[in-house]
Amino acid sequence: METHPVTRSGHAVSELLEDSGNRRQIINQELSLHLLSDSPFSEQQKLRYVLDWTHSFLSSGSEIHHELSRADGLILADEAHRETQKISPELKVTSCTGPGLHGDQLLALIGRRCDRVTGVDVSWSGATDTGVKALSDGRSELQLKSVVLNGCHVTDDPLTKLIMRHKDSLCRLEVFGCQFLTPSCLQTVFEMCPRLEHLNIGQVPKVNTHSLTVMTSQLKCLISLNLTGLQAVTDATVDTLLQNCVRLQSLTLSSCPGVTDLTLHSISKYAPYIRSFDVSGCKAVTDAGVRSLALGCGRLEQLDLSSTGTGNRGVTLLANYCSGHLHTVKLSFCHITRENILKLCRRCKRLKVLHLYGWTRLPTEREIRGVNTAVKVYPLP
Known part of the structure; x- marks a missing residue:
């Protein structure tokens, strides 16, 4: 009997992890979606299935890593490091721009219902100010260590609000290609987050000499910089x-x-x-x-x-x-x-x-x- 696309295991997850060089171990729960393109469900039903599945694991209390990205289709998987038995959960949503899934919906879900998430990556997912605002207004227990918004349509005010909310816990910020961000916004971020360790402001065209000067004077803990x-x-x-x-x-x-x-x-x-x-x-x-x-x-x-x-x-x-x-x-x-x-x-x-x-x-x-x-x-x- 043919296995339904929603429950079919995704071999691409293993390949993705192996290629990335991360020594991780796939645990039992794994969902390969391929955007459910082969299923008879409506787009709304497909999205509801993805969000319900995501929420059930992100709010389950298990200390695992969650990733939703494109690798021969759309993959959502729970991973655990071989060497580490306990790791803060992350949700990674990259290159997911189909009509049934958008970065803003995932950010809104995290903000409303997932207080154990410590990192979000919605790079190239079509996420906008709407999703960033929803994340900023999320549960008070949410403490983000990593925010990755590469290629997203984000402007100054929502980003500043999000960073202000999580400035005490934030270690990584990536806004590669976010063309609407201004130097004043970035300078505010640098001043609010002196403990940032990883920063990516590549291809942000409005960055000027003064904002770089502020960055170098404020961010003494940087380990990686793009x-x-x-x-x-x-x-x-x-x-x-x-x-x-x-x-x-x-x-x-x-x-x-x-x-x-x-x-x-x-x-x-x-x-x-x-x-x-x-x-x-x-x-x-x-x-x-x-x-x-x-x-x-x-x-x-x-x-x-x-x-x-x-x-x-x-x-x-x-x-x-x-x-x-x-x-x-x-x-x-x-x-x-x-x-x-x-x-x-x-x-x-x-x-x-x-x-x-x-x-x-x-x-x-x-x-x-x-x-x-x-x-x-x-x-x-």
Whole structure:
């Protein structure tokens, strides 16, 4: 007998978790929806089913992680870390923009009925001020540690109200691509949440130099920061940032036109223990900057130099001085010889992922396997 789509297990969950690198364990309750597209139910019935199912678990009192995202369809799953028996519940709703499900409905549900949730991610779900307001007006017991609104249509007042409500517990804020946010709003957020550890304000076009100055003076506890595509980012602002945010381990400056080799010199000077660094699309970055990075940041694990001026000399230095920890390197659209790529693969024993998009002559799979059997090259040679 054919299994109903509502109760059919979603194999994509396991694949999603495995690809993400998170060591998690799927527990028994699992719901694969595919937006219930194969079922005869109305859109309203489908939405009601999803909301009821979500509420029953988020309010059940079990200390588990909840995720609702798109992976070959729409998945809602309960997960538990292998190493951790107790974890605060999170709801993750990403890329769900079908007619039967919208980020605002989930945010309203959490605000009304789910007081145990500590993190929400409604990235690219179509969520708007309506949902953010509903979350702000939610149950008094709700204490959010993580708010992720990437790609959502959010404006100043609702976001400020939400942050003010959860300022004492908030550790992560992501508003990538939220084009309506103004510098004054962000400055208020920075001043209210000095204990923020993770911040993503990439592609927020109105960010200016003053708001970045306030950020660097207020957010001393930052561990990860994404400033993708910001015109206001310069070598000088990054230098000040690094001197103030001494705990920073992950920095993304992709497509920031004001970033040059001087920023990489500052990284080596003030953030020698940085683990993840992205300057893809920064055309003024050359081998001179990569030299400083390689000599000063031996614990680098992830590095993206795609579409920069990085060449053979820079890659050779990375192979010689950063081989101990590097596991992900992206060199798409860079001019480097096959011999130096093979040297990088040979020296970096922990290398798992290597991006070489835009190359005309890739090393062959046999050549790569001859020096490193673990690395995966994209695109496939």
